Amino acid sequence: xxxxxxxxxxxxxxxxxxxxxxxxxxxxxxxxxxxxxxxxxxxxxxxxxxxxxxxxxxxxxxxxxxxxxxxxxxxxxxxxxxxxxxxxxxxxxxxxxxxxxxxxxxxxxxxxxxxxxxxxxxxxxxxxxxxxxxxxxxxxxxxxxxxxxxxxxxxxxxxxxxxxxxxxxxxxxxxxxxxxxxxxxxxxxx
Amino acid sequence: xxxxxxxxxxxxxxxxxxxxxxxxxxxxxxxxxxxxxxxxxxxxxxxxxxxxxxxxxxxxxxxxxxxxxxxxxxxxxxxxxxxxxxxxxxxxxxxxxxxxxxxxxxxxxxxxxxxxxxxxxxxxxxxxxxxxxxxxxxxxxxxxxxxxxxxxxxxxxxxxxxxxxxxxxxxxxxxxxxxxxxxxxxxxxxxxxxxxxxxxxxxxxxxxxxxxxxxxxxxxxxxxxxxxxxxxxxxxxxxxxxxxxxxxxxxxxxxxxxxxxxxxxxxxxxxxxxxxxxxxxxxxxxxxxxxxxxxxxxxxxxxxxxxxxxxxxxxxxxxxxxxxxxxxxxxxxxxxxxxxxxxxxxxxxxxxxxxxxxxxxxxxxxxxxxxxxxxxxxxxxxxxxxxxxxxxxxxxxxxxxxxxxxxxx
Numbered sequence: 001x002x003x004x005x006x007x008x009x010x011x012x013x014x015x016x017x018x019x020x021x022x023x024x025x026x027x028x029x030x031x032x033x034x035x036x037x038x039x040x041x042x043x044x045x046x047x048x049x050x051x052x053x054x055x056x057x058x059x060x061x062x063x064x065x066x067x068x069x070x071x072x073x074x075x076x077x078x079x080x081x082x083x084x085x086x087x088x089x090x091x092x093x094x095x096x097x098x099x100x101x102x103x104x105x106x107x108x109x110x111x112x113x114x115x116x117x118x119x120x121x122x123x124x125x126x127x128x129x130x131x132x133x134x135x136x137x138x139x140x141x142x143x144x145x146x147x148x149x150x151x152x153x154x155x156x157x158x159x160x161x162x163x164x165x166x167x168x169x170x171x172x173x174x175x176x177x178x179x180x181x182x183x184x185x186x187x188x189x190x
Numbered sequence: 191x192x193x194x195x196x197x198x199x200x201x202x203x204x205x206x207x208x209x210x211x212x213x214x215x216x217x218x219x220x221x222x223x224x225x226x227x228x229x230x231x232x233x234x235x236x237x238x239x240x241x242x243x244x245x246x247x248x249x250x251x252x253x254x255x256x257x258x259x260x261x262x263x264x265x266x267x268x269x270x271x272x273x274x275x276x277x278x279x280x281x282x283x284x285x286x287x288x289x290x291x292x293x294x295x296x297x298x299x300x301x302x303x304x305x306x307x308x309x310x311x312x313x314x315x316x317x318x319x320x321x322x323x324x325x326x327x328x329x330x331x332x333x334x335x336x337x338x339x340x341x342x343x344x345x346x347x348x349x350x351x352x353x354x355x356x357x358x359x360x361x362x363x364x365x366x367x368x369x370x371x372x373x374x375x376x377x378x379x380x381x382x383x384x385x386x387x388x389x390x391x392x393x394x395x396x397x398x399x400x401x402x403x404x405x406x407x408x409x410x411x412x413x414x415x416x417x418x419x420x421x422x423x424x425x426x427x428x429x430x431x432x433x434x435x436x437x438x439x440x441x442x443x444x445x446x447x448x449x450x451x452x453x454x455x456x457x458x459x460x461x462x463x464x465x466x467x468x469x470x471x472x473x474x475x476x477x478x479x480x481x482x483x484x485x486x487x488x489x490x491x492x493x494x495x496x497x498x499x500x501x502x503x504x505x506x507x508x509x510x511x512x513x514x515x516x517x518x519x520x521x522x523x524x525x526x527x528x529x530x531x532x533x534x535x536x537x538x539x540x541x542x543x544x545x546x547x548x549x550x551x552x553x554x555x556x557x558x559x560x561x562x563x564x565x566x567x568x569x570x571x572x573x574x575x576x577x578x579x580x581x582x583x584x585x586x587x588x589x590x591x592x593x594x595x596x597x598x599x
Contacts, residue, residue, distance in 0.1 A: 045575045046547060047540075062195065080197065091214040094568045098207035128206045137488050137580070170579035172572040176207050 027067060029190045032159050033060045036183025038083065043171040048090035050175060055085030057181050061102070071110040075118055078103055085176045096176035100124050104145060116149040122163060126173055138173060142166045143181075155189045209566040213555060217567075220552040222366075222373050227268050229366070233549065234311075234379060235265040236329065237368040238294075240279060245369060252281045252292060262296060264309065271308040275299075284405075286333045290561050291375040294329040294367075295382075301325050301390070310379060312361045314351045320393045321361060325386040329367050329377035333481040334457065337563045338573040340364070340554070341546050344378055345577070346453055346480040348542050353533035355445040358383075358391060360478040364550045376550060376557045383478035385413035388466045400473075404463035407500040414467075422473065426503060429510045438507070439472040440517070444524050446475040447508060451492035452534060452588055453581075457482035459496060459504035475504075484580040491591050492525070522595040529589055536582040543578050 036057040043050050061079025068074050083098040101124065108118030122143040127136065147161040165179040219230070226235055240260035248256045260279040264272040275298060281287060282295040301323040302309050309324055335342040347359050362380030366373070381387050385399040400414030411419050425433040450458055462479045487495065493512075498505050511517045528534060554570055557563075564570050 045571045046578070047544065089568065089571060091216060092211050092567055094209050094211040094566065096207060096209045096568070136486050137583075170576055172575040172579065175568065175572060176209070 028065055030063050030065065030157075030187050031060065031190075032063060032157075032185050032187030034058070034159060034161065034183040034185030036161075036181045038085065038178030038181040040174045040178045040180065043174055045089055045172060045175065050090075051088045053085065053087030053175055053178065055083050055096075055176075055178055057183060058082045058084075059102070059183065059185075063104070063187075065108070068107075073108045073110065073116075073118075075106040075108055075120075076104060081124065083177050085178065087175055089175075094175075098176045100126075100177070101129075102143075106145060106147065108147075114151050116151075118145075118147045118149075120145050121166070126169065126177070138167070138169055141169060141173070141177075149187075157187050157189065159185045159187055161185075209568045211566050211568050213567060217552060217555045220556065222556065226263075226265055226368065226371060227270060229265075229268070231366060231553070232267070233553065234363065234365045235368065236365050236377075236379065237263040237265070237371055238277075238279065238296075238374075239263065239274070239370055242370055245279075248279070248281060249292060252287045256280065262298070266308070266311075272302075275302065282328055283331070283333065286331055286336060289331055289336050289563070291331045291336065291377070291557075291563075293331045293333075293377065295326065296329065297326040297386075298324070310361060310363065310381065312348075312351075312363060314348070315361065316351055316354070316357075316359070319358070319361075319391045321381070321390070323393065324381065324390050325396070326382045326384075328380050328382055329365065330362070330380050331375070331377055333479055335481040339570065339577055340376060340378070340550065340557075341543060341574060341577060342483060343380075343478075343480045345539070345542050345546055346483055347477065348546075349453075349534065349539050350449050350477055352538065352542070353449075353528065353531070355449055355528070356439075356442045357445050357449060358388065358442075358474055358476045360387065360476070364546070364553075366553060373556070373560070375560065376553045383464050383476045385466065388468070388476070392468055394468055398469050399466050401464060401466035403465075404459070404502055404504065405461055407460045407498075407502045409503050418467070423503065426506045426510055429513065431511060431514055434507065434511060437473055438511075439474045440511075440520070442472075442474045443507075443511075444521050445528075446477060447492075447496065447521070448525050448528060449477060451495045452584070453480060453483035454485070454487055454490065454495060454584055455480055455483045456485065456487055456495070459508075460498045460500035460502040463502075463504050484577070484584050488580065488584045489587055492588070519599045522592065522599060525592045526596050529592060534585065536578070536585050539581050540578045543574065547574055 038057050039054040059079055059081040061077055063075055063077030065073050065075040079102045081100045081102050086095045102122045104120060104122040106118040106120030108116055110116050122145050124141050126141040127139050143163040144166050145161060145163045149157045149159045151157045161183050163181050222229060226237055229235060238260050244258045248258055257278050257280045260277050262275040262277045278297040280295045282293040286293060304324050305322045310321060315321055332340045332343055344362050350357055350359055360381050360383045362378045365377060365379040367377045368374055385396050385401045388399050389396045400418055401412045402419045403410050403412055422437055464476045465473045467473045496505050496508050555567055
């Protein structure tokens with residue numbers, strides 16, 4: 001969907017933006033808690049259309065932010081994501097509970113004392129760690145992330161994010177873990 | 191913060207997905223609690239009559255290679271076709287023996303007369319093969335694919351047959367298996383790829399077959415003229431290309447290597463290899479156990495797939511022959527030629543998978559209820575969908591690899 005050159009240009013643009021603006025909070029840990037809604041466009045399984053494949057996403061973890069240059073910062077961490085999805089196939093309906101581990105890597109820009117934006121990639125296991133061989137082609141998924149943070153009380157912030165699966169995975173992987181996710185949450189810095 | 195780290199570690203360990211599903215009523219149309227000749231299915235129904243204590247002992251001690259006597263019955267379209275054939279029954283497989291539904295080997299006392307296609311009736315048979323007389327069959331749990339689709343080996347074998355390649359294959363079809371009229375599971379009723387199987391395919395005596403197999407890189411001489419196998423192994427070691435060309439059916443070997451690399455069979459060529467010769471004819475290779483195909487290494491080139499870390503006879507043989515430029519040219523030209531026929535196109539494979547899926551769909555619901563592998567129909571649909579998706583992606587990759595190679599020549 002997104003070529004390598006597109007991503008390269010995209011990060012250069014983020015870097016360019018970073019040379020402007022004021023700074024807010026640097027080199028700190030934070031724990032965000034996000035709740036979101038995940039959905040797909042249309043997907044088919046074995047040539048049969050599925051319907052209403054969507055889910056609630058709950059995500060939390062530990063993130064570390066560090067300053068790179070002026071207002072440019074990087075953020076990484078480790079998060080757990082629970083996906084409560086449901087849907088209908090040609091002749092059955094299902095509910096799926098999925099637990100996954102995510103590793104986000106983001107570049108961000110501090111706009112003001114209150115606002116930050118960031119974007120990057122999140123790597124997430126697409127299959128269970130215990131049962132599947134890590135060499136499997138689609139063991140990992142890569143999501144493109146866009147995130148905005150608003151610092152409304154000391155050490156507390158609100159966060160909104162959008163992510164989209166980048167790897168053009170086979171449709172089957174989206175029935176319990178949708179391709180698009182929009183989420184909102186709160187977090188605390190330490 | 192420490193707590194957060196511990197929780198994340200727990201997620202790594204516990205990362206999982208579970209499905210709860212409601213199946214439509216149509217899934218419960220297939221009722222197995224009726225007499226066997228009243229079960230409404232297109233699949234063959236096998237019923238093995240055996241001393242239950244002997245059978246349970248064999249299952250419990252599955253590593254002990256126990257053989258027991260039993261009687262074999264088979265129904266097709268609600269009619270008893272095979273009645274009380276005396277057989278030797280044993281558990282088959284390697285790693286797959288550990289699964290709760292075990293593969294069963296069946297050896298008939300005499301060769302079974304299959305001219306009326308009562309025992310096994312595949313949709314297509316290669317012109318050089320005969321399924322008229324069968325000494326042994328296997329009721330197979332699909333090996334490594336048992337927890338996923340139960341369709342892989344069957345579908346890839348059917349693809350090779352339909353593609354009209356110069357290969358020898360194991361023929362099979364899905365079947366419902368009962369032990370003493372109690373549902374045992376969905377197993378693939380399949381011809382053997384051993385000396386009995388090859389003797390049957392070419393309608394010759396088992397004594398006419400010289401056969402060896404590879405298990406995790408180790409070559410095992412199984413039947414026939416062992417000094418001839420030794421001479422072949424020596425010639426591979428010495429890279430005696432002229433001798434090898436005289437002993438190997440090159441057309442078959444090339445088609446065999448093409449198909450195995452086309453489907454990215456990573457459980458090969460260090461293992462799952464059998465090659466044989468009938469009397470003094472050239473050695474040919476058999477396609478079988480294609481359960482670990484198109485799963486990983488989908489971007490890998492054919493030569494890289496053959497070049498295994500575990501040293502083995504097939505890789506050495508291939509690269510000995512590959513030193514000859516004419517062989518290289520023949521290999522890549524044939525690869526291109528096969529791809530251009532369109533017989534290995536994704537649409538062909540998708541059609542095969544869909545056909546097989548529809549045949550076993552209702553039984554899979556019962557299999558899942560009994561064995562919980564996979565855990566739900568949704569997961570089975572997911573895996574079967576991946577079977578086609580992975581094939582499609584592999585086909586695209588290999589087409590560009592073959593095209594580049596052919597430009598070199």
